[in-house]
Amino acid sequence: MIKLKYKNWSEISIKKFDEISNILYSMNNVNEDEALEININLLSVLCDVDAEEIEDLPLTEFSKLVKQTEFLKEMPKVEIKDSYVINGKKYVL
DSSP: OOOOSOOSGGGOOHHHHHHHHHHHHTTTTOOHHHHHHHHHHHHHHHHTSOHHHHHTSOHHHHHHHHHGGGGGGSOOOOOOOSEEEETTEEEEO
16 A cells, blocks of 8 residues: 655655645646646655556545545645754854
């Protein structure tokens, strides 16, 4: 059984965000076949599996996983700070 590895925005790295953004960007004015392909690619990223594994899922399991991606519809609200600590090093903007 395949499960989402990333279930909310706080679990998503910048690299994963970039992958997700590229997929979501391609969603404008798509037909049903393209929308299915986008969902397969999106689930592939969020579950950390190959797209072929998503394609082999039963429809009910696929539908459940798609519902779990609802958090993507609302971008996270991030507070902009004057400085950040990354890997123990402080960065000042």
